[in-house]
Amino acid sequence: MNEVRPGHTRNEFLRHMVLGFAAILMIYPLLWMILSAFKPDDQIFTNPTSLPTSFDLSNFYEGWVALRVSFTTFYQNSFLIAIFAVIGNLAACSLTAFAFARLEFPGRKIWFTLMLGTLMLPYHVTLVPQYVMFLKLGWVDSFLPLIIPKFLAVDAFFIFLMVQFFRGIPREIDEAA
Incomplete structure (x- = not known):
């Protein structure tokens, strides 16, 4: 039977908290980029943490043909x-x-x-x-x-x-x- 050492669960809890915070810091830019792709241009930087009010797929088309050549x-x-x-x-x-x-x-x-x-x-x-x-x-x-x-x-x-x-x-x- 495994015995729990004193302080072991506290250290494990702290480690998981730090790793969870680091994971959120790393995932946030990706999540922001995905959500911003569906927002109209005027909403991207006004409220960066909000969900898009309407899903706008025109950004994908504009990105696909933005250059002289698609x-x-x-x-x-x-x-x-x-x-x-x-x-x-x-x-x-x-x-x-x-x-x-x-x-x-x-x-x-x-x-x-x-x-x-x-x-x-x-x-x-x-x-x-x-x-x-x-x-x-x-x-x-x-x-x-x-x-x-x-x-x-x-x-x-x-x-x-x-x-x-x-x-x-x-x-x-x-x-x-």
Whole structure:
């Protein structure tokens, strides 16, 4: 049987009170933001703690189309870039990884080591040279720099992961096919 030590419940009560107060302090801005989203603009700062007198959904529409371009365009662009980047990565990196894992060609170990060496370069080191190259190609301010490199097997990390996967598959399965 657990015995309650003197002062234990008092300390536990105080701890819960402090944690509850901290939780209210953290949740209040989120709650205020959600309630303010449904208020008309003139009521947001007049009485910040009150509930909205009428629920106004026009704020959501105005927020969606507030810029020159609506958020729908942003979502469509992101979706297209993501789809093409995934297709390019899967196609190019899997073919490259299969070649490193299964095919014997001169300089294979050197090329694989160089490819792994690119993983050690900080990404920030390559930003300016990439920008200059994309500028000379006329690709700046377009989707091409986000899509075309994915079709050229430039993601060394994915190639490395796929090489390890292909090495784990027994060669008999390749020969049986």
